[in-house]
Amino acid sequence: MPVRNPILQLDGFSFRFPESVEPTLRDISLAIHEKERVVITGPSGCGKSTLLYVLNRLYPHNCDGEVSGSVRLFGRSAQEYAPGEANRKIATVFQDPDSQFCMPTVEEELAFTLENLQVPREEMPQRIDQILHLTGLGSFRHGVIQTFSGGMKQRIATACALIMEPECLLLDEPLAHLDPLTAKEFVAWLSLLQQETGLAVVAVEHKLELWSSFFDREISLSENGAIQQDQAFTERGAPSLPKRVSAIRQEVLFEAVGISVSKASKALLQNISLPLRSGEVTVIAGPNGSGKSTLLKVLCGILKADKGTISGMRAGFVPQSPEQLFLSKSVEEELAYSGNPSPDTLHYLMKALDLKTIAHAHPFSVSHGQKRRVAIGAMLADGRQVLLLDEPTAGQDQQALAELYRQIESRAQDGCALAVVTHDMNFASSIADTVHLMKDGILSGPHQPEELFSNSALLAEYRLHMPKKGDIYAPAFA
Amino acid sequence: MRRLLHEMNPSMKFLAVTGCILALAFFFNPWTPLLFFSGVVLLQVLFSQTNWKLWSLAMLPFLIGAFGYFWTTLVFGQPGEGPVLWTIGTISITAQQWELAWSLSLRVLAFSSISLLFAFTTKPVHFIQSLMQQWKLSPKLAFSVLISYQFLPVFKTEFEQLQQAHRIRGTGAGSSPLKRLTALRRLLIPMLAGAVRKAERAAFAMEARAFTGEARSHYAEIKIGPKDYVLFCLFSLVLTLSCSAIFWA
Amino acid sequence: MLKGWKLKEIVLMSLFGVVFGIVYLLFLHIGNLWAGVIGPLAYEWMFGIWFIVSIISMYIIRKPGAALLPETLAAAIEVMLGNAVGPRLILSGIIQGLGAEAAFALTRYRHFQLGILMTAGAGAGVFSFIYGYFLSGYAALDPSFVALMFTLRVLSGAIIAGVGGKYIADSLLATGSLRGYAIAKAEKGDARA
Numbered sequence: 001m002p003v004r005n006p007i008l009q010l011d012g013f014s015f016r017f018p019e020s021v022e023p024t025l026r027d028i029s030l031a032i033h034e035k036e037r038v039v040i041t042g043p044s045g046c047g048k049s050t051l052l053y054v055l056n057r058l059y060p061h062n063c064d065g066e067v068s069g070s071v072r073l074f075g076r077s078a079q080e081y082a083p084g085e086a087n088r089k090i091a092t093v094f095q096d097p098d099s100q101f102c103m104p105t106v107e108e109e110l111a112f113t114l115e116n117l118q119v120p121r122e123e124m125p126q127r128i129d130q131i132l133h134l135t136g137l138g139s140f141r142h143g144v145i146q147t148f149s150g151g152m153k154q155r156i157a158t159a160c161a162l163i164m165e166p167e168c169l170l171l172d173e174p175l176a177h178l179d180p181l182t183a184k185e186f187v188a189w190l191s192l193l194q195q196e197t198g199l200a201v202v203a204v205e206h207k208l209e210l211w212s213s214f215f216d217r218e219i220s221l222s223e224n225g226a227i228q229q230d231q232a233f234t235e236r237g238a239p240s241l242p243k244r245v246s247a248i249r250q251e252v253l254f255e256a257v258g259i260s261v262s263k264a265s266k267a268l269l270q271n272i273s274l275p276l277r278s279g280e281v282t283v284i285a286g287p288n289g290s291g292k293s294t295l296l297k298v299l300c301g302i303l304k305a306d307k308g309t310i311s312g313m314r315a316g317f318v319p320q321s322p323e324q325l326f327l328s329k330s331v332e333e334e335l336a337y338s339g340n341p342s343p344d345t346l347h348y349l350m351k352a353l354d355l356k357t358i359a360h361a362h363p364f365s366v367s368h369g370q371k372r373r374v375a376i377g378a379m380l381a382d383g384r385q386v387l388l389l390d391e392p393t394a395g396q397d398q399q400a401l402a403e404l405y406r407q408i409e410s411r412a413q414d415g416c417a418l419a420v421v422t423h424d425m426n427f428a429s430s431i432a433d434t435v436h437l438m439k440d441g442i443l444s445g446p447h448q449p450e451e452l453f454s455n456s457a458l459l460a461e462y463r464l465h466m467p468k469k470g471d472i473y474a475p476a477f478a
Numbered sequence: 479m480r481r482l483l484h485e486m487n488p489s490m491k492f493l494a495v496t497g498c499i500l501a502l503a504f505f506f507n508p509w510t511p512l513l514f515f516s517g518v519v520l521l522q523v524l525f526s527q528t529n530w531k532l533w534s535l536a537m538l539p540f541l542i543g544a545f546g547y548f549w550t551t552l553v554f555g556q557p558g559e560g561p562v563l564w565t566i567g568t569i570s571i572t573a574q575q576w577e578l579a580w581s582l583s584l585r586v587l588a589f590s591s592i593s594l595l596f597a598f599t600t601k602p603v604h605f606i607q608s609l610m611q612q613w614k615l616s617p618k619l620a621f622s623v624l625i626s627y628q629f630l631p632v633f634k635t636e637f638e639q640l641q642q643a644h645r646i647r648g649t650g651a652g653s654s655p656l657k658r659l660t661a662l663r664r665l666l667i668p669m670l671a672g673a674v675r676k677a678e679r680a681a682f683a684m685e686a687r688a689f690t691g692e693a694r695s696h697y698a699e700i701k702i703g704p705k706d707y708v709l710f711c712l713f714s715l716v717l718t719l720s721c722s723a724i725f726w727a
Numbered sequence: 728m729l730k731g732w733k734l735k736e737i738v739l740m741s742l743f744g745v746v747f748g749i750v751y752l753l754f755l756h757i758g759n760l761w762a763g764v765i766g767p768l769a770y771e772w773m774f775g776i777w778f779i780v781s782i783i784s785m786y787i788i789r790k791p792g793a794a795l796l797p798e799t800l801a802a803a804i805e806v807m808l809g810n811a812v813g814p815r816l817i818l819s820g821i822i823q824g825l826g827a828e829a830a831f832a833l834t835r836y837r838h839f840q841l842g843i844l845m846t847a848g849a850g851a852g853v854f855s856f857i858y859g860y861f862l863s864g865y866a867a868l869d870p871s872f873v874a875l876m877f878t879l880r881v882l883s884g885a886i887i888a889g890v891g892g893k894y895i896a897d898s899l900l901a902t903g904s905l906r907g908y909a910i911a912k913a914e915k916g917d918a919r920a
Binding site for chain 3: 496499503506539542546547550551554555578581582585589593596597616618619622623625626627629630633666667669670671673674675676677678680681682684685689691
Binding site: 061362 | 733735901911912
């Protein structure tokens with residue numbers, strides 16, 4: 001095997017944010033080589049993104065962090081680089097597809113990168129042509145970026161990074177906002193690009209099952225920010241959760257019949273009927289833009305239906321970003337905000353949802369999982385025993401998914417009816433009593449999970465993947 | 479011809495517009511703003527492709543504002559000299575006051591017309607690029623503004639989602655306008671918190687693509703050519719003609 | 728002016744400019760309709776609304792220019808949105824921003840208590856009034872009426888912009904999203920220092 005040169009090298013590197021007492025990264029020593037495909041993993045908050053931002057020199061400058069040890073990029077100490085100099089060789093694609101662009105069209109956005117590099121104007125059209133050809137985005141040259149889907153935006157962001165002709169590409173959870181099929185397509189596309197360009201790729205990621213065998217090597221960080229393991233990458237299946245024992249009862253808590261909604265003479269929802277029983281967990285799945293979110297909003301009364309009736313208990317809604325619901329300055333007030341729950345109810349909910357320790361914290365400042373529990377609590381406190389969860393699995397790591405699973409399980413046991421919109425079929429196959437599929441505003445179902453999840457043709461029709469069971473994710477249930 | 483104003487160098491256009499506005503502030507006769515208003519509309523008719531329906535809609539609030547100026551100047555203006563034209567109750571209106579009221583309200587229309595001309599014929603991105611290339615506007619500031627501008631549709635979506643989410647919490651449910659306004663107040667903090675998050679992400683994305691704010695090349699070169707000078711002179715001509723009203727009116 | 732600013736601070740300031748540009752535009756339309764009925768006095772008591780981004784941005788970022796620039800940008804955004812008073816508004820934005828900036832400059836950007844924020848709001852009011860006096864021809868109005876307008880505007884600047892701006896920025900700080908900006912550091916400092 002030929003000796004490969006290290007391009008990025010950390011030696012005894014530690015990093016501390018000025019506002020925290022403990023260092024975020026401890027004594028990290030690693031070397032990344034040419035053409036390597038490395039993934040950095042670890043529990044959330046372990047500092048893996050921080051590590052990435054050290055490699056592209058966004059840190060320490062941007063956060064006034066305190067560092068010790070050495071960082072060498074392409075054989076030179078990171079401190080010796082002028083601002084922006086290292087970024088020519090080390091490009092980055094970030095997580096949020098909405099916050100990466102500053103120009104209206106793809107062509108202008110590509111040109112922005114070239115302008116930063118002071119590429120002479122005459123050379124620009126040729127470089128833009130080349131990269132559009134390489135990435136297969138030629139037909140989108142004049143497209144307006146903000147009108148594209150998340151998956152498309154991530155490809156454009158990648159093209160904008162590659163036009164610099166870098167030697168290393170850093171990826172900060174690039175799939176977090178994509179549905180599983182789009183994510184897999186992105187990975188396949190990226191893999192071809194990597195083969196053609198010979199880039200080194202370093203990614204921070206927790207959804208390893210989406211990457212099949214893309215990576216050569218995995219560096220995992222432990223919770224305290226030290227390297228736990230640095231070894232060859234092995235392909236995984238999704239972390240699977242145990243099949244839930246159904247808590248379904250006969251009582252129908254909520255029933256929608258014949259719901260239709262149209263906007264500007266376009267039918268968004270067509271004649272949808274959906275009963276939800278006490279203790280039942282219903283999964284609603286389907287491609288983006290099929291009307292799933294609209295359906296949830298109609299069911300809970302945020303949006304009005306043109307036709308159809310809704311009867312039974314009031315439904316509560318938990319958006320993908322639960323903080324969108326928040327109106328008060330502490331978790332406790334948030335639960336008490338609407339519906340005037342009795343002190344007993346409030347006490348019970350705070351305990352059942354494990355919110356006691358953060359009762360006085362600002363609801364915006366707690367973790368994502370806690371935010372969702374606060375949102376669920378607020379809905380239950382308002383007497384909404386029917387819970388509609390919009391994309392709660394998006395961008396969640398294994399631990400978060402396990403927590404979500406337990407949360408749904410306990411609410412179902414309490415007798416709530418739950419409807420969960422998700423793309424994650426592994427999660428769905430573990431949690432669902434009933435599955436409904438949605439496309440173009442039409443709901444099909446109910447499907448029995450066992451039958452549906454072995455019918456790959458039907459799943460493909462709805463842009464869904466077959467659940468692929470890996471090992472039971474034990475730690476969360478230990 | 480119909481594209482001339484759209485193709486005019488935005489910095490030059492801005493200079494012309496600002497110059498006109500400052501100059502007009504020195505004139506207190508009704509004819510100057512009226513002539514200027516007509517001149518500007520004429521320029522826009524001849525040298526631009528304007529959606530006049532939209533233009534009228536944009537003009538409407540200013541028309542109402544102008545009316546406000548008109549009658550407050552009559553009621554609260556200094557009496558001034560000259561013959562009293564008529565008396566309503568305790569208020570007597572002199573010829574000078576009458577003229578001034580016309581002047582101030584027409585001024586509102588004159589300002590609005592030239593401002594709308596600028597807004598209707600200038601693409602924001604070109605304006606910023608031109609400021610960067612002609613007036614050495616700091617690229618850091620320029621691209622921060624451009625990126626903010628790209629966020630407008632994102633903000634709009636977020637705004638709607640927040641509004642919907644808050645509806646289920648029972649705010650803004652009462653449909654009285656006052657209640658709706660106080661419900662809007664609750665959206666501000668979440669919107670700003672989102673803006674803070676996006677600011678950091680956007681800045682990181684720019685820096686990661688080697689943006690430093692230092693010297694750069696330009697893909698879209700925005701130049702100043704002969705036709706920009708001609709148009710500038712046209713604006714000056716309209717201004718001069720309008721201002722000359724003090725000699726004959 | 729932007730020396731010593733981090734890019735994320737500049738982008739944040741611009742985004743505030745955008746958000747408040749929209750807010751300003753909303754109130755401009757409300758104010759315009761109102762002014763049609765009540766006359767220019769209708770604007771005066773709510774004038775502080777149009778100074779508020781200066782106060783919020785400076786209180787959070789605490790660097791020279793943090794009051795002037797976002798105010799100018801908010802005005803520019805109103806113009807870019809296509810249906811505003813136009814470039815004239817950019818000028819008034821600059822003038823208002825300068826008024827607020829002046830108050831902070833006098834303290835050499837070292838103090839950001841409520842009193843200073845209110846002074847800055849009032850300063851924006853004074854500056855904008857002088858500009859309006861010139862541009863809208865207040866000279867033609869009755870002096871006592873002008874004095875009333877002036878008082879209302881300065882008070883509005885101090886209260887709506889000064890007190891209101893601090894309230895908004897403090898609420899934002901409480902959400903925990905301002906970590907890494909001067910306002911959060913002033914509160915906590917280096918955790919180990």
